[in-house]
Amino acid sequence: MALSLQQKIQDPTQGVYLIGTTPPKMGTEKDKVTEIANKLLGRLHEIEYDGLVIYDIQDESSRTSVPRPFPFKHTVDPREYSLLLSDLSKLDVITYKSVAQRGVKEFNNWLTETKEKYALNNLVLVGSPSSEGEIKLSLPNAYNALSEHHSKFFLGGVTIAERHASKRNEHERLLEKTAQGCEYFISQAVYDAQATIDLITSYARSCKQQGLTPNRIILTFTPCGSEKTLEFMQWLGISVPEATKWRILDSEQSLNESVRICRENLNLILQSCAHLDVPLGLNIESLTNRKEEIDASINLYRLLKATMELNLAEKQLAS
Amino acid sequence: MALSLQQKIQDPTQGVYLIGTTPPKMGTEKDKVTEIANKLLGRLHEIEYDGLVIYDIQDESSRTSVPRPFPFKHTVDPREYSLLLSDLSKLDVITYKSVAQRGVKEFNNWLTETKEKYALNNLVLVGSPSSEGEIKLSLPNAYNALSEHHSKFFLGGVTIAERHASKRNEHERLLEKTAQGCEYFISQAVYDAQATIDLITSYARSCKQQGLTPNRIILTFTPCGSEKTLEFMQWLGISVPEATKWRILDSEQSLNESVRICRENLNLILQSCAHLDVPLGLNIESLTNRKEEIDASINLYRLLKATMELNLAEKQLAS
Numbered sequence: 001m002a003l004s005l006q007q008k009i010q011d012p013t014q015g016v017y018l019i020g021t022t023p024p025k026m027g028t029e030k031d032k033v034t035e036i037a038n039k040l041l042g043r044l045h046e047i048e049y050d051g052l053v054i055y056d057i058q059d060e061s062s063r064t065s066v067p068r069p070f071p072f073k074h075t076v077d078p079r080e081y082s083l084l085l086s087d088l089s090k091l092d093v094i095t096y097k098s099v100a101q102r103g104v105k106e107f108n109n110w111l112t113e114t115k116e117k118y119a120l121n122n123l124v125l126v127g128s129p130s131s132e133g134e135i136k137l138s139l140p141n142a143y144n145a146l147s148e149h150h151s152k153f154f155l156g157g158v159t160i161a162e163r164h165a166s167k168r169n170e171h172e173r174l175l176e177k178t179a180q181g182c183e184y185f186i187s188q189a190v191y192d193a194q195a196t197i198d199l200i201t202s203y204a205r206s207c208k209q210q211g212l213t214p215n216r217i218i219l220t221f222t223p224c225g226s227e228k229t230l231e232f233m234q235w236l237g238i239s240v241p242e243a244t245k246w247r248i249l250d251s252e253q254s255l256n257e258s259v260r261i262c263r264e265n266l267n268l269i270l271q272s273c274a275h276l277d278v279p280l281g282l283n284i285e286s287l288t289n290r291k292e293e294i295d296a297s298i299n300l301y302r303l304l305k306a307t308m309e310l311n312l313a314e315k316q317l318a319s
Numbered sequence: 320m321a322l323s324l325q326q327k328i329q330d331p332t333q334g335v336y337l338i339g340t341t342p343p344k345m346g347t348e349k350d351k352v353t354e355i356a357n358k359l360l361g362r363l364h365e366i367e368y369d370g371l372v373i374y375d376i377q378d379e380s381s382r383t384s385v386p387r388p389f390p391f392k393h394t395v396d397p398r399e400y401s402l403l404l405s406d407l408s409k410l411d412v413i414t415y416k417s418v419a420q421r422g423v424k425e426f427n428n429w430l431t432e433t434k435e436k437y438a439l440n441n442l443v444l445v446g447s448p449s450s451e452g453e454i455k456l457s458l459p460n461a462y463n464a465l466s467e468h469h470s471k472f473f474l475g476g477v478t479i480a481e482r483h484a485s486k487r488n489e490h491e492r493l494l495e496k497t498a499q500g501c502e503y504f505i506s507q508a509v510y511d512a513q514a515t516i517d518l519i520t521s522y523a524r525s526c527k528q529q530g531l532t533p534n535r536i537i538l539t540f541t542p543c544g545s546e547k548t549l550e551f552m553q554w555l556g557i558s559v560p561e562a563t564k565w566r567i568l569d570s571e572q573s574l575n576e577s578v579r580i581c582r583e584n585l586n587l588i589l590q591s592c593a594h595l596d597v598p599l600g601l602n603i604e605s606l607t608n609r610k611e612e613i614d615a616s617i618n619l620y621r622l623l624k625a626t627m628e629l630n631l632a633e634k635q636l637a638s
Contacts, residue, residue: 002364002367003364003365011365013365014365045321045322046322046330046332046333048321048367256636259636260636299632299635299636302628302631302632302635303629303632303633303636305628306625306626306628306629306631306632307625307629309621309624309625309628310622310625310626310629312621312625313618313621313622313625314622316618316621317575317578317579317618317622
């Protein structure tokens with residue numbers, strides 16, 4: 001009876017609440033993968049969420065000369081893990097796919113297999129982490145191949161507010177990606193509220209000027225409880241304002257402090273974007289497998305979901 | 320994978336969120352009953368809730384000489400409607416049972432049938448609406464029969480803060496009902512926040528003195544958009560402070576005003592009872608079948624659930 005994830009994403013009166021996760025490392029035995037999935041779902045038992053986001057982790061070392069704080073490890077095929085999580089949880093899943101490493105023919109085969117063998121419907125395509133290194137398939141060409149493919153998918157795109165902060169054109173990329181078939185967006189982890197507010201505002205204004213209905217933007221938040229996790233966030237390209245960095249590192253309870261910061265950031269975004277009619281959503285992830293960070297991400301989830309639901313209910317009462 | 324209603328009620332870190340409803344009137348054809356149930360569930364599509372509460376409406380005219388604002392009508396057996404709603408929604412249901420009209424033998428048969436034919440597990444027993452009129456089975460005797468019955472049920476009780484306001488002993492009734500097997504309580508509709516705060520406070524203090532863990536108290540809220548609904552609430556024994564009454568009746572948007580009042584009342588209760596460790600919950604009902612009141616009850620549900628969830632998440636962050 002419940003709405004599907006696609007229905008929720010497309011209904012602006014609804015909130016959308018996701019949990020982001022990474023597949024176990026490549027070579028993990030099948031039983032162990034199932035055990036890891038069950039453990040994750042067991043921890044999520046106490047919250048209500050609409051679906052899971054399964055990332056496709058790539059070696060992004062071409063993007064930066066700084067060493068990766070946590071060593072890069074190949075993972076189990078995100079589709080395997082998506083199918084498993086979907087079977088075990090009976091929830092919808094969104095599967096990320098990094099497209100640059102293989103050509104268009106292999107990508108087409110991948111799409112057929114994803115639909116027929118894995119029965120996955122929700123995809124987010126990710127381009128190359130940098131313009132360095134060999135790109136066998138560009139993101140626009142991948143979107144094009146997908147739109148011409150006989151299997152139909154419900155397609156989301158990635159959005160990075162930090163790109164907007166430096167280049168001021170991320171809102172145009174959202175419009176391009178929409179023309180290329182994206183029906184919603186998932187952000188990189190938010191620690192810089194202003195960059196996100198600027199992006200949402202520019203996107204809403206451009207949509208209005210062009211008479212378009214804005215797509216939903218699902219904001220990713222993640223707790224951060226240690227200097228190493230913070231370094232990793234910065235390595236990933238997440239912008240953390242200087243004051244925020246010190247607030248986390250100088251706190252005796254860094255994790256809880258980061259949860260408070262995320263909540264303040266969400267409140268600020270909701271207030272600043274209240275007049276814009278861009279439907280938002282939440283995606284909460286834990287960047288590490290440390291038990292405390294996973295527990296904190298569940299607390300963060302409850303706090304941010306309730307904050308967003310209250311905001312939506314208040315809007316409905318006022319309308 | 321989700322927690323059952325019983326598990327949620329018994330876990331103080333969880334909120335519990337219910338929708339209260341009345342079975343269709345007696346004599347309604349089976350197809351029509353299914354249609355009514357589907358229509359209700361269709362309207363609840365857009366919210367997440369843990370279960371449904373199905374009332375057992377009785378002719379309470381022995382309680383008062385004031386004429387009932389909406390005429391009393393017998394309904395379909397609440398068990399029929401509970402089973403139907405449970406089948407259609409795949410959610411847990413709580414079924415009310417008014418016990419005074421029949422003797423203990425019939426009550427025992429009713430319990431057997433409820434378990435074996437209807438497979439219902441969650442019951443709330445209701446006593447006679449007044450000490451006038453013939454009582455064939457008292458509430459304590461019904462609790463006793465249930466505890467000795469071979470079928471086991473997860474039992475809730477009714478609590479009426481208005482009785483606490485007049486007699487100052489409702490908290491003792493909660494302790495008695497707990498000794499008689501009740502594992503949670505559902506209140507009458509709350510419009511008098513102070514009466515509810517007084518009751519919860521007295522109950523928490525008594526539990527502490529006796530070394531008992533307080534049971535969950537699920538607070539019922541209902542929107543009120545007209546003078547007639549207000550009269551009906553008062554007829555049912557719901558205490559509405561004078562100022563609240565005029566705030567609703569003098570407003571140009573009575574329904575929305577009543578939703579705002581309910582939210583203020585819940586906030587006041589959450590603030591005033593934050594230090595008490597009594598787990599709370601919500602039960603939202605619409606007292607009439609008017610479309611606007613049902614829509615308002617869905618808005619009310621979203622608003623109050625988000626308010627309570629935020630309160631719980633904040634508590635967890637602080638702990």
